[in-house]
Amino acid sequence: MRLSAASSLGLLVLAACTSDRPVVTAEKELITPEMRRSREAAAALRESGGIWCERCNLVVLSQHDCGVTVPCETCRQEAATPHVHGLTRYCPACRREAGRAHVCGVTAFCFAPTCLREAAAHHVCDLTRFCENCKQEVGQDHVCGETAWCPTCRAEVSNGSALKHICGKTHFCQECRREVYDEHVCVER
Structure with a gap:
C-alpha cells in the first residue's frame, strides 16, 4: 500500500x-x-x-x-x-x-539536549532561563522586576534605574541593586 x-x-x-x-x-x-x-x-x-x-x-x-x-x-x-x-x-x-511553562507568542520549546524547556527571545542554552513572573529570558543573577538579560553583554542589567545600561560600560551591581559604571566600587553602608 x-x-x-x-x-x-x-x-x-x-x-x-x-x-x-x-x-x-x-x-x-x-x-x-x-x-x-x-x-x-x-x-x-x-x-x-x-x-x-x-x-x-x-x-x-x-x-x-x-x-x-x-x-x-x-x-x-x-x-x-x-x-x-x-x-x-x-x-x-x-x-x-x-513545554509546561509555555506562553503563546512569547516562548518556544528548546529541544537542545541540555535545555529541553520553554525559552523566550535571546535564549542562550545553559546561560539563561525563562522567568514566568517577568515573561522574559533571564540570566543566573536575575532579580524579578529589577533586571533584564542583555544578549550583547550576556549578563543581567538594570531595567529601571536612573542610569540606563550601556554595553561594555555599565553593569548591574548586586550589592547596590542598580546599574553602575564598570569602575564602580561599592561603599560599605
Missing part, C-alpha cells in the same frame, strides 16, 4: 518511550506502511475515545489537528513533531509542541 505525498507529508512518527529519558522524534519524517499503527493500537485508541480522521487515514484523539498532529500513545495526547514524551504538549494556538 502506497501513501500519497499529500497525505503523508504532514504526518509524523512518534517513537514509544522505552526508558525514563525523554525521546525526541525525528522532524517531518514520512510515515511508511511498515510504520503504520497496528490494528490493536488503533482499536485501543478507538476504545479510549479515538475517532477516525478521513484526511489523515488513522484513528486520532479529539484535539487532532489534520496534517500537524498524530496521537502519542505514550502520553495519550495529540502531538506534533518534534515531541518529547512527558515534557511537551501540542499548543493549538501556536500549532507546535510546547
Whole structure:
C-alpha cells in the first residue's frame, strides 16, 4: 500500500518511550506502511475515545489537528513533531509542541539536549532561563522586576534605574541593586 505525498507529508512518527529519558522524534519524517499503527493500537485508541480522521487515514484523539498532529500513545495526547514524551504538549494556538511553562507568542520549546524547556527571545542554552513572573529570558543573577538579560553583554542589567545600561560600560551591581559604571566600587553602608 502506497501513501500519497499529500497525505503523508504532514504526518509524523512518534517513537514509544522505552526508558525514563525523554525521546525526541525525528522532524517531518514520512510515515511508511511498515510504520503504520497496528490494528490493536488503533482499536485501543478507538476504545479510549479515538475517532477516525478521513484526511489523515488513522484513528486520532479529539484535539487532532489534520496534517500537524498524530496521537502519542505514550502520553495519550495529540502531538506534533518534534515531541518529547512527558515534557511537551501540542499548543493549538501556536500549532507546535510546547513545554509546561509555555506562553503563546512569547516562548518556544528548546529541544537542545541540555535545555529541553520553554525559552523566550535571546535564549542562550545553559546561560539563561525563562522567568514566568517577568515573561522574559533571564540570566543566573536575575532579580524579578529589577533586571533584564542583555544578549550583547550576556549578563543581567538594570531595567529601571536612573542610569540606563550601556554595553561594555555599565553593569548591574548586586550589592547596590542598580546599574553602575564598570569602575564602580561599592561603599560599605
